[in-house]
Amino acid sequence: MTEVTVVDVIGYIVIFVGVVFDLLGAIGLVRFPDVYNRLQSATKSVTLGTFGIMIGILIVAGFTPLGIKALICGVFLLLTAPVSAHALSRGSLRFGAKMWKGTVIDAYGKDKLGGPQIESEEGETKENKEAEDEVA
Amino acid sequence: MRRVVLFVLSYGLWLLLTLPGGDWPVYVVGAVLALLVAFFFGAEFTHQPLSFLNPRRWFWGIIYIPVFFWHMLVANLDVAFRVLHPACPVKPGIVKVRTVLKTDVAKAFLANSITLTPGTMTVDVDEDVLYVHWIDVLGDGEDVKANTKAIVAKFEKYLRRIFE
Numbered sequence: 001m002t003e004v005t006v007v008d009v010i011g012y013i014v015i016f017v018g019v020v021f022d023l024l025g026a027i028g029l030v031r032f033p034d035v036y037n038r039l040q041s042a043t044k045s046v047t048l049g050t051f052g053i054m055i056g057i058l059i060v061a062g063f064t065p066l067g068i069k070a071l072i073c074g075v076f077l078l079l080t081a082p083v084s085a086h087a088l089s090r091g092s093l094r095f096g097a098k099m100w101k102g103t104v105i106d107a108y109g110k111d112k113l114g115g116p117q118i119e120s121e122e123g124e125t126k127e128n129k130e131a132e133d134e135v136a
Numbered sequence: 137m138r139r140v141v142l143f144v145l146s147y148g149l150w151l152l153l154t155l156p157g158g159d160w161p162v163y164v165v166g167a168v169l170a171l172l173v174a175f176f177f178g179a180e181f182t183h184q185p186l187s188f189l190n191p192r193r194w195f196w197g198i199i200y201i202p203v204f205f206w207h208m209l210v211a212n213l214d215v216a217f218r219v220l221h222p223a224c225p226v227k228p229g230i231v232k233v234r235t236v237l238k239t240d241v242a243k244a245f246l247a248n249s250i251t252l253t254p255g256t257m258t259v260d261v262d263e264d265v266l267y268v269h270w271i272d273v274l275g276d277g278e279d280v281k282a283n284t285k286a287i288v289a290k291f292e293k294y295l296r297r298i299f300e
Binding site for chain 2: 021031032037039040041045072079082083086089093105
């Protein structure tokens with residue numbers, strides 16, 4: 001066992017924060033009501049979380065081959081995660097996945113798909129409740 | 137010219153990825169791959185390859201990084217708050233915003249930045265209009281000017297200097 005330096009501790013803290021953000025993203029994936037809100041949680045929290053883990057590795061490993069690979073990995077994640085979220089959300093809208101009934105406005109549906117893609121009837125509420133119970 | 141820049145970039149990336157180096161096959165395979173990439177995808181690469189050498193763009197790019205990370209952190213705390221709040225307070229909707237950016241690269245970076253920051257996610261780009269899914273819509277979301285000010289303005293001034 002090698003000795004643990006201050007830099008190592010900072011690196012582990014950054015990794016831990018990243019893991020916490022990843023966890024929050026996963027919880028959001030369960031709790032949010034529709035595809036689009038879930039994608040929000042999945043892209044934002046999980047991207048920062050995973051990027052945090054990569055930066056943590058960089059701090060612990062320093063500018064060694066491992067650290068630099070982690071950095072490149074993180075940068076690619078930052079560049080590609082939003083693109084996939086964008087593609088998924090656009091695809092879902094075009095496919096016809098309805099938005100949650102509490103949605104305020106759907107400018108995209110109005111302009112491109114001939115009417116807002118917002119679900120009208122109840123039905124999502126029950127599932128929502130169950131998800132909340134699970135978290136509690 | 138474009139192909140040369142792309143070759144240098146991809147070979148540099150290869151060298152970073154295979155960092156400790158190694159025997160000569162590592163460098164030869166990397167060079168061949170970089171050549172292939174440059175040959176096939178050079179035509180779709182940026183139209184101003186020499187802009188990579190412009191120090192002013194690099195300067196603003198480096199300024200942009202902390203600004204972007206600050207917004208990203210705020211975004212995450214905001215989403216985390218909504219996730220953990222017992223009532224899950226979301227008021228989602230897709231709004232329209234307008235951008236003044238002209239080039240494709242700048243628009244791509246703007247869309248990516250929007251996706252990674254406060255409760256917003258780009259759904260589609262159409263000329264100068266961006267459709268943005270917003271987790272907490274401002275008012276009824278019909279006011280394109282107010283939306284633009286709230287979502288896009290803070291990135292635009294940096295991205296314009298970096299990419300245009």
